[in-house]
Amino acid sequence: MDDIILKIIIVSLLAISPVGELLIAYPIGIALGLDSLTSIIVSLFFNIIPIPFLLILFEKLLNRFPRFANIFIRRSVFYKKYIHKFNLIIFLIFTPIFGVYATSFAMKALNFKNKISFIVQLISLFIYSLIIYYGFSIIFDFLLLK
Secondary structure: OHHHHHHHHHHHHHHHOOOOHHHHHHHHHHHHOOOHHHHHHHHHHHHHOHHHHHHHHHHHHHHHOHHHHHHHHHHHHHHHHHHHHHOOHHHHHHHHHHHHHHHHHHHHHOOOOHHHHHHHHHHHHHHHHHHHHHHHHHHHHHHHHO
16 A cells, blocks of 8 residues: 555656656656556646646736846747647647646747646646547557457
8 A cells, every 4th residue: 555655646646746756757657566547646736736826827927027038929929820820729638748748838938828828738638638548558458469
């Protein structure tokens, strides 16, 4: 029992950190011996936790350091045409790739509301976790059958 709790703590710390997030935490959980469902649920849950805090932190940083914010606002004008063209789909794709830390900062720099940013990242991570979970299941089943 203590062994499982230790493994869950390791996976949760990886998932909540900017280095691990969902992409690293899930396979590490499986490698540690957690079943895939437990590993994906823990990874997903703890990857979602920092999003509201990051959005608030980045908002305060951008307000506190206006010169720093102006750099991103000027650059965001260039990217806004792509954002308007692809709408929020681009963030659904980029959240799992770049992680919640970078995506939260980008969405805040592009003046998205916190609620929209959170919901988009939540949906993105949920879809991505389903893809990873079923993808790993299919691959492992295929390898074990051969």
